[in-house]
Amino acid sequence: MSKLITLEEFIIERQHDFPFATGELSRLLSAIALASKVVNREVNKAGLVDITGAAGEENVQGEEQQKLDVYADDVFRIALEAQGEVCGIASEEQEDYVQFNSDLNSDSKYVVMIDPLDGSSNIDVNVSIGTIFSIYRRVSDANGPVQLEDFLQKGDQQVAAGYVLYGSSAMLVYTTGNGVNGFTLDPSIGSFYLSHPNTQIPKSGKIYSVNQGNFHTFPQGVKDYISWCQESDKESNRPYSARYIGSLVADFHRNMLKGGIYMYPSTAKAPNGKLRLLYECNPLAFLAEQAGGTATNGKQRIMELQPTELHQRVPLFIGSSEMVAKAESFGVVNN
Ligand code: AHM
Ligand code: MG
Numbered sequence: 001m002s003k004l005i006t007l008e009e010f011i012i013e014r015q016h017d018f019p020f021a022t023g024e025l026s027r028l029l030s031a032i033a034l035a036s037k038v039v040n041r042e043v044n045k046a047g048l049v050d051i052t053g054a055a056g057e058e059n060v061q062g063e064e065q066q067k068l069d070v071y072a073d074d075v076f077r078i079a080l081e082a083q084g085e086v087c088g089i090a091s092e093e094q095e096d097y098v099q100f101n102s103d104l105n106s107d108s109k110y111v112v113m114i115d116p117l118d119g120s121s122n123i124d125v126n127v128s129i130g131t132i133f134s135i136y137r138r139v140s141d142a143n144g145p146v147q148l149e150d151f152l153q154k155g156d157q158q159v160a161a162g163y164v165l166y167g168s169s170a171m172l173v174y175t176t177g178n179g180v181n182g183f184t185l186d187p188s189i190g191s192f193y194l195s196h197p198n199t200q201i202p203k204s205g206k207i208y209s210v211n212q213g214n215f216h217t218f219p220q221g222v223k224d225y226i227s228w229c230q231e232s233d234k235e236s237n238r239p240y241s242a243r244y245i246g247s248l249v250a251d252f253h254r255n256m257l258k259g260g261i262y263m264y265p266s267t268a269k270a271p272n273g274k275l276r277l278l279y280e281c282n283p284l285a286f287l288a289e290q291a292g293g294t295a296t297n298g299k300q301r302i303m304e305l306q307p308t309e310l311h312q313r314v315p316l317f318i319g320s321s322e323m324v325a326k327a328e329s330f331g332v333v334n335n
Contacts, residue, residue: 007033007172007183007192017178025135025160025176028085028110032133033172033192035079036164039072039117039131040185043166046123068123069093072116072131086110087138088146090310092118092279097310099146107143110159111136111150115279119247128167130249134283135160151310155282155303162283163249173199173253175290180256196257201293204322205259206237209244209251217268221298221331228330248275252284252318256291261323264316265298266334273297273315277307281316294324298333 005013011026046068073093080086084104090097092115100108113134122129136157140147162174170185172192182196208229215223229240243260245251251262264273275281285295285302295302295318305314317324317332 005194007194010181010183010194014176014178017176024085024109027083028080028112028135029160029162029174031079031083031085032076032112032162032164035076036131036170036172037185037190038075038079039068040164040166040170040187042068042071043123043129044187046126069117069120073114076114076116076131076133080112081105084108086112087142088150089114090151090278091116092276092311095311097146097148097151109137109142111138111146113151113278113283115276118249118280119245122245122247128165128245128247128250130166130247130253131164132249132280132283133162134158134278134286148310151278152307154306155277155285158282158286158303161286163253163287165249165253167250167253171195171253173287175287177286177290180287180291199256199291201256201288201291201320202259203292203320204237205255205261205320206240207243207255207258207260208240208323209242209255209260209262210264211244211246212242214265214267214269218265219332219334221333222263222265222327225327225330225332228326248280248284252288255319256288256293259320259323261317261319261327263318263327263332265332266315270313271334272313275313275316277302277305277312277314278310281314281318284316284318288318292321293319294321296324296328298328298331 011029015026081100085108087105087108088097088099089112115132119129136153138150140150160176165171173182180199183192184195185192231238264275266273281302288295297315317327
């Protein structure tokens, strides 16, 4: 039997790859892994206990919140605060960022951006959901309170990012800027094991993922690209297959392993697309690029966009580099 490598062993082994390595980032990642196991346990129980269903509140974007969203948000916040390496977090589920005030956190160097449970419309129907996280070094004075500017950094400033996929297996996939590595949870032992070392997105693929129900309100270039994906052409393996789970983490993960493009363009209802730059697009863009793929808003790299607000939305085209370039060539930004 080849040697199994646990996530914790791997994080420590790779610590020296990280430019500011002092063990803090390693501990931070371990706290995220621990919280994700707790959330995974609840996700797995969701069909058994009466935990699913709307919590009766709307989140800051006016969307209905599910109970597990609230639960996951609490679990990650509590784990990150208790662990002490983080001075504040911003969550898709909270209107404003949260500052951690305890002695443990007062001089911490990191802030975390998190979408605690993405794809929440899939909780009730036993379909994969995910957590997405993004880690930055704070830029404000370490002796004062954490500031909005600590959270409004370009994606290029991320020091680590990753996701947890609660699927047929739970997986944690992350990068610290030295490639992408994936770990699969052995639920009987409660450990993540390295299962997808140095993951690379194929340069091209046969899958396009988009909510085609919005077709009529997409920019003309997106419509033209989709029609092109559906045309027959032996040489370029078309028609492509359409695969859309409606859970970004699951769609992204599949495309990363098999090759493909995921798109959430602007629509009539959502002129800037639906997805959030800080909680969803930047972390996945960092992973995509680290795996050899691309992430753009249709004309510019996601990670070079300057955020102006916490819950900013942006169109997203992400996945295999040749496919994203092809989509862009159709002029997929707003008419
Ligand atoms: P959420 O953060 O409210 O769960 O929304 C994000 C999700 C993504 O996971 C998914 O790709 C997309 O929204 C699906 O949206 P739509 O139903 O409009 O296609
Ligand atoms: Mg989300």
